[in-house]
Every structure is written in C-alpha cells, then in structure tokens.
Amino acid sequence: MKLSSDILFQDLAKHFSLATVGRKKTTLSLEPPVFYYADMPYEDNKVYIGRIGELPPPPENISCQIICVGGRLPALWDAGNSCAFSIVSEADLLRVFNIVQNTFLRYSKWDSDLYHLLNTTANLEEMIRLTSEILGKSISLVNNQLEIVVQAISDENRRLPPSWEHMLPSNVRTWADTHKKNTSFREPFFFLLEGYLSYCINIFIRDSYWGMIAISAEQEDPTSWIVVLFDHFFEVFRLALSKNLNHGHGTLVTLRSVFSDLLNCLPVTPAKLEKACLNSGHRPAAWICAALRPTGSMEHLPPEYFSKQLEQLFTKSYAAPFSGHIALFFPLTPEEFCRDGYDGNTKEALYELEEGLNEFDVRAGISLVYEDILKSHDYFRQAMIALETADSIEIREKFCYFEDYALSYALKNSIGELRPELMMPCGLAKLLQESREGADYWKTLEFYLDHEMNASRTARELFIHRTTLQNRLSRISRFVDLDSPESRMYLRYCIYLYRLFQNF
Numbered sequence: 001m002k003l004s005s006d007i008l009f010q011d012l013a014k015h016f017s018l019a020t021v022g023r024k025k026t027t028l029s030l031e032p033p034v035f036y037y038a039d040m041p042y043e044d045n046k047v048y049i050g051r052i053g054e055l056p057p058p059p060e061n062i063s064c065q066i067i068c069v070g071g072r073l074p075a076l077w078d079a080g081n082s083c084a085f086s087i088v089s090e091a092d093l094l095r096v097f098n099i100v101q102n103t104f105l106r107y108s109k110w111d112s113d114l115y116h117l118l119n120t121t122a123n124l125e126e127m128i129r130l131t132s133e134i135l136g137k138s139i140s141l142v143n144n145q146l147e148i149v150v151q152a153i154s155d156e157n158r159r160l161p162p163s164w165e166h167m168l169p170s171n172v173r174t175w176a177d178t179h180k181k182n183t184s185f186r187e188p189f190f191f192l193l194e195g196y197l198s199y200c201i202n203i204f205i206r207d208s209y210w211g212m213i214a215i216s217a218e219q220e221d222p223t224s225w226i227v228v229l230f231d232h233f234f235e236v237f238r239l240a241l242s243k244n245l246n247h248g249h250g251t252l253v254t255l256r257s258v259f260s261d262l263l264n265c266l267p268v269t270p271a272k273l274e275k276a277c278l279n280s281g282h283r284p285a286a287w288i289c290a291a292l293r294p295t296g297s298m299e300h301l302p303p304e305y306f307s308k309q310l311e312q313l314f315t316k317s318y319a320a321p322f323s324g325h326i327a328l329f330f331p332l333t334p335e336e337f338c339r340d341g342y343d344g345n346t347k348e349a350l351y352e353l354e355e356g357l358n359e360f361d362v363r364a365g366i367s368l369v370y371e372d373i374l375k376s377h378d379y380f381r382q383a384m385i386a387l388e389t390a391d392s393i394e395i396r397e398k399f400c401y402f403e404d405y406a407l408s409y410a411l412k413n414s415i416g417e418l419r420p421e422l423m424m425p426c427g428l429a430k431l432l433q434e435s436r437e438g439a440d441y442w443k444t445l446e447f448y449l450d451h452e453m454n455a456s457r458t459a460r461e462l463f464i465h466r467t468t469l470q471n472r473l474s475r476i477s478r479f480v481d482l483d484s485p486e487s488r489m490y491l492r493y494c495i496y497l498y499r500l501f502q503n504f
Contacts (some may be wrong), residue, residue: 001028001104001107001108001110001111001112002028002029002030002031002045002080002223003030003103003104003107004024004025004027004028004029004030004225004228005024005025005026005030005065005083005085006026006027006223006224006225006228007103007228007229008030008047008065008067008085008103009024009085009225009226010223010225011099011100011103012067012085012087012096012099012100015034015099015447016087016088016089016091016096017087017088017089018085018086018087018088019072019073019085019086019088020083020084020085020086021073021077021079021083021084021086022079022080022081022082022083022084023063023081023082023083024083025045025063025065026224027228028228028229028232029045029048030045030047030064031045031047032047032101032104032467033047033067033097033100033101033104034046034047034048034049035048035049035050035093035097036048036049036050036055036066037052037353038051038054042058042059042062042064042082043062043064043310044062044063044064045063045064046064047064047065047067047100048064048065048066049067049068049069049093049097049100050066050067050068050069050093051068051069051070052068052069052070052071052072052073052086053071053278054130055068055084057077057078057079057080057236058079058080058081058082059080060080060081061081062080062081062082063081063082064082064083065082065083065084065085066079066082066083066084066085067084067085067086067087067096067100068084069086069087069091069093069096070084070087070089070090070091071086071088072086072088073086076185077211082166085175097117101154106134106330107134107229109415110130110134110328111132111232111339113130114127114130114131114233114236114237115236116241117130117240118236118239118240122240122243122244123240124149124150124240124241124244125150125239127151127233127236127237127240128141128150128151128152128213128237129152130362131133131152131229131230131233132152132153133152133351134229135226135229135230136153136216137215137216137226138150138152138215138216139152139213139214139215139216140152140213140214140216141211142211142212142213142214143210143211143254144183144209144211146208149211149253149254156274163260165349165366181198182202182212183202183209183212184209185202186202186204188200188201188227188231188234191214198214198215198216199214199215199227200212200213200214200215200227201213201214201230201231201234203238203240203241205241205245207399208503210241213234213237215230240438245298252397253272253275253276255276255277255280255318255373256274256280256320257331258272258276258373259277259318259320259327259376260320262321262373262374262376262377263320263376263377263380265377268294270373270374271372272418273373282316282331284316284332284333285332285333285334285336285337285371286331286332286337286369286370286371287329287330287331287332287364287369287370287371287376287379288330288332288349288350288353288366288367288368288369288370288379289328289329289330289367289370289376289379289380289382289383290327290328290353290357290363290364290365290366290367291325291326291327291328291364291380291384291386291387292310292325292327292328292332292357292360292362292363292364292381293324293325293362293363293364293365293387294360295304295361295362295363296361296362297361298360298362299361303321303326304321306319306326306360307319307321307326308501310326311359313359314328314330314353314356315329316331317329317331318373322499323384324381325384325387325414326362327380327383329376330349330353331379332346332349332369335370336348336349337369349359352367353366357398357399357468359400362398363387363396363397363398363399363400364383364385364387364399364400365382365383365385365386365387365388365390365399365400365402366383366386366399366401366402367379367380367382367383367386367402368382368402368403383402384403385402385405385409386400386401386402386404386405387400389405389408389409390405391411392412393408393500407496408500411493411496411497411500412500414497415497419501420494420497420498420500420501421450421496421498423497424494424498425480425490425491425494427479427480427497428445428479428480428491428494429476429493430479431445431476431479431480432498440462440472441472441475441476443462444458444462444469444472444473444476445476445480445491445495446499447461447462447494448469448473448476449488449491449492449495453482453488455469455470455473
C-alpha cells in the first residue's frame, strides 16, 4: 500500500509541530520509509527520514518525501519537485520512523483486508465498516431507489453532522429531489446541502446509474487525505459490487432483495428481514400483493420499465416482473390497517390502489391483506389464483379480489378427477335428475339453504305460497337430510360445486 504526503502529515501532526516546504505528493505513490545515510542517492516516491543537516536537497529530477528531525530547514534549502516536513522540536529519530512505518502498516492492513474480502465473500457491508473505521467518517451506500443499502457510522462520528441527516433511513426520500441533478456525474463530486459538503461517487452498472456511495463531511471541506483514500477504497468496492450483482451475493439487503428472494422461494431469515426494514427506512404494518397482467397497449411495454412506473406512482411500494406478470407489493400504514377486517382506512387504501391501476391497461388479481412479509410468495399466489379463477369462469373484471374467488378456487380443486355429479349423495342426484324433468325441487333446496332455512324468505324469493314450500320441503326431506349441520354443509357444497361447473 502506497500513501500520500497528506496522510503522513496528518499522522505526524498528532505528535509534533510540523513545517512544510515543496510539493506534496497528493496521489498514493509513496513507498515505505527508509533511514537516510550520508551520500544515499534519492529515488522517486521514497520516504526518507533523517536529522536536520544530514539531508541534502534532492535533485530537480527527483520527486520524493523527506522528513527532517530536530530543527527548521535552512531558508535557502530547495525541495525542488519533492516535499519536506521538518519537525522543529528535538525528537527521537527512531520514534519518528516508527510512527511513519506504523502509518504504512495500518493502511497496508486495511488495503489487504479489502482485497481479501473482494476475493472471498465480496461483503460490501464489511468493506464499508472497515473503511469507516480507518477514516473516522460515516459512509452510506444508496441505490437508485434512494434506499440505504449499507451505512456505517464511525466511532469518532457517532452523531452525523446536519448534512448527513438526509442519509438516515427515515429521511432519505426527502433528499431525492435535491439529489436528482447529481445522478449524471461521472466524476466524484462534493454535494452541498445546508452549508455542509459531502464527498460522493456515483455508481454506474452497465452504463446505467445504480446509486451512490458517499462519505460524511464536517462543516469544512473533507481533507485531501480522506478523499484520496476514499477514491482508492471505491476502486476495490466497485469490483466487489459488480461481483455481488453478477453472482447474487446476499450483501445488498433491502426490502427489494427480500421480496425477490421470497418470490423465488429462497430462504429469508427474520434477521435478514429486520436488516432490510432498517436499511429501507420504513416498516409497513401490512401489505397487499397485486399480480398485474398487462393488456392492450401495455403488453409490449418492457416489464422493468412498467415496474419502475408503478413504484413512482405508489410510494414505498415494490414492483418486479415475475412469472409472466408484474408482482406489486403495496404497503399499508398502521392507520390504514385494521386487524378486525376492512375498516374505512383500509378501504381507502384499496381505493387508492384501484385508482392508480386504472391509469394502466392491466388486469389485477389482488390478495388478502397480510402482516407477515415472509409469506409474500403465498399472497402472490393468492393474487394469481384470483386472476386464473376469474379467467376459468370467464369473468372479465379488471380487479379480481381473492376473497371473491376463494370459494370457487376451493371448489374447483376439491374434486380431483370426478365430475360434480359423482360427488353428490344419491338423494341429491335424484333431485337434480327430477329438476331436469321439470320439477322444481333442486331450485327450492338451493334457495332454502341460501336463505339459511328461512321459510318465509325462501317462499317470497320463489314467488310461491308458504304451504307450497312446505309440501316441496317434505318431498325433499325424503331424499336428503336437512336436520344435521354436517349434512346441510355437504349439500350446500355439492350445490355450489354444480353451480360453479355449469360456468365451465
């Protein structure tokens, strides 16, 4: 690991008063230190340490770093293209050497650790943590959805400066409009907000803006040594990020990655979910999943583009192409969610969802409301089942709610290879046969059970006298058992099953 003049200066300045002459080496180009001895030839990019009076000026064609101990350099001493620090006070030469050498060792270990992570786990979070510790600054990685993927707050900077409050999960989206103009920058830049500067580097993957990594700043500009080390860190970090994206390493823990894993039936631990909620900055009380099938003009729209349009329309929602559809996970706030059923606020949220989707040519299957995000795949299947069941019975509603099709789905999948007639008890099958021959016993039983065995309501619905109804029921009771709750449930099941399959 090579260092710059500023890195050495900031470490030595913790122990000694320094004076500087000449041109500092601002890039990472300096080799580890050596003791200077008489008539030693200077070499480029070396660090030489010796006593004042023992170190001659370097030749004009040499660019190195010189550290003089024990006094000020003479007024006529010319550093040329090199840089010289002089330690005015009397100091132990060996102590100065050890300080400089330990500086090199510290940053060499950091550099070695970064490359070890790159070549093994490519763990971005660990890379950022190590760098935050060695620079004493807080670092945040933000993706193109302005979700904080990783954030490390250094021990020296536990309280973020005001300029960095926008990077906290709870406030990151309020920063979006201010940051949009910066997303095209290909070079590192300083971002000014409320009088504070942050040093930022945009990340591009396959020439598309992926996000940004930035280091916090105090009220003054970040010092040059931090910038040069952060630039070096970014070169390794960028390789690790590409490795993550290419090989699916699980270090980018956001709600988006959690939903993606769940849709693909990959395991997500509660700890990973907790981390994703923290990184994404919000924890909805409940969710609704919609399975969207593009129709008309939307059929030829790239699904990735459509997904982004949905996320812009529905704040804090997550949308992604999956299984030939678009999976949309729509969050409910605590105020919108009612555990005891659909109250006014929940209905208002569903109305908002329908109103937004009306802007697009889509059909939507919509799941039940659910709290456990780890069950998202099951609720995506609910949404898909609503669409599939509506299709099978040729209902062309734009919004198909699972609760409206759950019974039809259950009935359809309950009989296996048997036809509905073969599921019926013999007496009910006899009533069905008589109804085909002109008698009204099947319809009478159907209405009687639908009206919870209320004779008056059934007679009114059939437009018959109550005595006529009693005569029919007397005949029906010879064929089927109406006294047992289990028997009535089975009769109703068979009637619903037959009614459903009449639509196929």
